[in-house]
Amino acid sequence: MTSVTDIGGHWADPDENTVLVATGEIAVAEHPKIIVTPALGSCVGVTLWDAFARRGGMAHVMLPTPGETRLDGLVNRFASVAIPALAEELTQGSMLRRLVAKIAGGSVMFGSENGAPSIGSRNIIEVKRQLALLRIPLVAEDTGGAHARTMELHLDTGLVVVRSYRYGIKDL
Numbered sequence: 001m002t003s004v005t006d007i008g009g010h011w012a013d014p015d016e017n018t019v020l021v022a023t024g025e026i027a028v029a030e031h032p033k034i035i036v037t038p039a040l041g042s043c044v045g046v047t048l049w050d051a052f053a054r055r056g057g058m059a060h061v062m063l064p065t066p067g068e069t070r071l072d073g074l075v076n077r078f079a080s081v082a083i084p085a086l087a088e089e090l091t092q093g094s095m096l097r098r099l100v101a102k103i104a105g106g107s108v109m110f111g112s113e114n115g116a117p118s119i120g121s122r123n124i125i126e127v128k129r130q131l132a133l134l135r136i137p138l139v140a141e142d143t144g145g146a147h148a149r150t151m152e153l154h155l156d157t158g159l160v161v162v163r164s165y166r167y168g169i170k171d172l
Contacts, residue, residue: 024077040105
């Protein structure tokens, strides 16, 4: 099983079949590719997968909606933008009704301000809301807690591997 490993603080791509998704980005690929995103703290990784086409995509969501910040930057860092964009990109080769979702991340990395929900919790809520609006079933998740995760989507099987230093490896 191919994976991306941490080598001295840098992420190493072991072969040409790994697609790396950075914060605020989305990617779509087909088998035999593996899509990976590292460093999910309060961010949420969202995978969409089509079993029939063995095709899928991933978004690395940083904030729930554009109203969360006044800073310019990548539009796909927002759940309200990235998830519909990812679904639209996938439906150019897959049917929306065949997609299933898995998510990971949404940790409480920095606490909450004045008793307000953490950014991680708000990210999870908005991700689930966007999936519900698109009628894409959420079939598995590894969310919450206070630890960072790396997420891999294996496009041959739809397996999502979640890795963390604290809890090891979990298959979704």
